[in-house]
């Protein structure tokens with residue numbers, strides 16, 4: 022087994038404390054409900070692909086994991102706040118399966134491994150639930166718990182609220198997991214930047230990242246890696262990852278993050294294919310870097326994410342005026358009010374990060390009429406213990422900009438001849454994972470974003486010898 026973080030050796034994932042935290046948030050929201058309820062959550066189970074005897078890729082239910090720390094498929098967890106008691110139910114042993122899969126964890130081993138008061142087999146679950154004289158709140162009725170549907174209350178909004186508020190603030194254990202995931206991603210991004218000679222197709226970038234992630238024990242990625250070159254860098258969630266990287270394309274963008282024990286990292290880096298930045302690519306890169314650093318300078322507890330996001334739009338506007346893409350006869354304020362920057366930086370500045378890549382608790386408003394805010398995934402002040410991504414981007418996407426360029430009220434702000442010099446880049450995004458601390462922030466991402474250093478790393482790759490089997 023590839024070892025996890027040394028700092029967590031001998032420690033257990035703090036499931037019991039998480040259960041208490043959820044209860045505390047529920048109590049604050051609805052005291053009566055909290056006192057009269059028990060939480061029951063079923064984990065994900067293995068599921069066969071239709072007409073096949075192969076399993077679909079397994080991804081543990083995040084709410085279940087939060088209250089158990091248990092990655093095993095087909096398990097359940099019950100928290101009884103009235104007696105501060107957390108019980109993990111493992112799936113019954115399927116003796117026919119032992120031949121194929123080996124022996125599962127015993128009850129004793131599971132008790133040793135997980136931070137719960139009791140471990141039982143699921144065979145006792147029905148009888149155990151039947152004698153609980155409280156409301157049994159659960160996230161959802163599914164294949165694993167349909168048997169008990171008559172006694173479960175699914176989808177309780179206050180329970181979701183309480184779990185999301187608890188998950189929002191990461192404890193030291195969770196932060197160590199995220200630090201570890203981030204470190205793995207640093208190494209993977211460095212490997213990708215260093216292997217340009219063998220990356221002649223976007224697939225090779227994807228493969229290089231995955232190879233180094235799996236080598237470090239991260240079998241699963243937080244999300245499907247986005248590996249693009251040239252104009253494809255303008256597609257925000259490009260996952261085709263199969264275009265040839267021909268010499269006429271100058272830019273690469275890779276957005277990929279390793280996962281560790283269900284905790285995510287989410288990192289984007291851009292680099293020039295041959296190590297030399299073109300004039301236009303570097304200009305845009307430096308704008309995005311400035312936007313990212315401006316945001317970092319404003320990140321601290323109490324700061325409103327809306328304000329930080331909108332400030333980065335102003336940086337974009339000022340810098341676009343310097344390049345001449347936006348006409349200088351207009352004031353920054355007028356350009357800002359016109360919303361013309363929205364289609365060059367169409368997404369939000371960043372999102373919460375945790376077990377989910379786009380983690381819970383941000384309360385986005387996808388029907389916000391303001392195009393600058395509609396895709397912003399955090400709409401609340403920052404608090405110590407949150408982890409957010411700081412990921413501004415600038416894109417030249419013909420599809421996204423079509424409306425802007427056809428609308429005279431928007432086109433009047435743009436020097437089209439100057440804009441036309443930038444399409445080939447596609448886009449630039451720089452993304453780091455940021456822990457909010459009491460005094461400011463800590464950047465969990467360590468891979469360099471300095472354009473000169475990146476250039477050196479890419480060029481050093483050309484000095485290496487690579488042995489490709491295929």
Ligand SMILES: [Mn+2]
Nearest residue numbers: 287410412452
């Ligand atoms: Mn992201």
